[in-house]
Amino acid sequence: METAAVLREVRVLASRLGLPGDDPEVLKDGYNLLVRLRPAPVVARVATVTALVRADVLGNFRRADELSRFLAGRGVPVVEPYGPEPVRHAGLVVAFARHVEHDPDRRPDRVSFAAMLAELHAELRHFPGQLPEMGPLSDLDAALSLLGRPAELIAARDAVAARWPDEPTQPLHGDSHARNVLITPNGPVWNDFEDAWHGPVGWDVACANSLFDKPITYPAGDLAFWLELRALYGKCWTRVRDLYRTRTSSRP
Incomplete structure (x- = not known):
């Protein structure tokens, strides 16, 4: 599915979940597509290349969700999932996380x-x-x-x-x-x-x-x-x- 079509479906899904994602912004198009659902402080992760390789990419997304919630509960600084578990929608697998303000040009030494x-x-x-x-x-x-x-x-x-x-x-x-x-x-x-x-x-x-x-x-x-x-x-x-x-x- 081309990026434009993926973005349309992400907006549909965001609307169903009650997220005001009327102004989506592509943050990264790599092995997954990361989309900020502006004006909501939420990022959608859409399986693209990973869905080709992983027959159960939904399982990978759900494990990431579970592990992130576990670590956050122990006080580890992680990007936390947002709202529901990862879902299937229109042939896509999508997970949601809270958007974290950060400096994309900085890395730890x-x-x-x-x-x-x-x-x-x-x-x-x-x-x-x-x-x-x-x-x-x-x-x-x-x-x-x-x-x-x-x-x-x-x-x-x-x-x-x-x-x-x-x-x-x-x-x-x-x-x-x-x-x-x-x-x-x-x-x-x-x-x-x-x-x-x-x-x-x-x-x-x-x-x-x-x-x-x-x-x-x-x-x-x-x-x-x-x-x-x-x-x-x-x-x-x-x-x-x-x-x-x-x-x-x-x-x-």
Whole structure:
């Protein structure tokens, strides 16, 4: 569905929920479409590329909602969900969150981020809900199927799967890089728990290091493995995003 059509359906859904979203503003069009429902202080997250890869993307959205509410209840600064649980509407999966005023050009530094990640992991260990056990690998398999199972990527996937480390596991953010920390007037706030899963912390550290010039100081097991997996993961998701854009732009 093209962006204009998605925006129309988001406005319809906002109206049904009693939200004054007459002036929608696209905040980001990446793997999901983020739309601020102006004048309401609410952001709609619409599954786009993620819906191609994840057969149960509604489940991902609902886990993110549950995890965010849990962390907020423990005093962790997070972007909180707004109103109802994520819903299906007109073939779309949509979640709502409170809009947080922040400086989009600011990011935490390496030292601050490492401290924040340690605090987040400590709180996540208390989460009682169910999370996927092999999150990145499941996404890789789905993405590779969409891409026609290219031989070189299948070989890379099989190589990392065969070397999966036997390391302690816990609930993870799943996409814990600096762009998912919003710098607000009241301090940094965690965002976007859609990729949360139960695994070794090395995955979250690899996610963090993707946006820093030097690695953060953080105990992470076999970090070289997680960096390799993260690089492959990013390559496959990028190709799926390009495929999605080709499909949607070619529609009349």
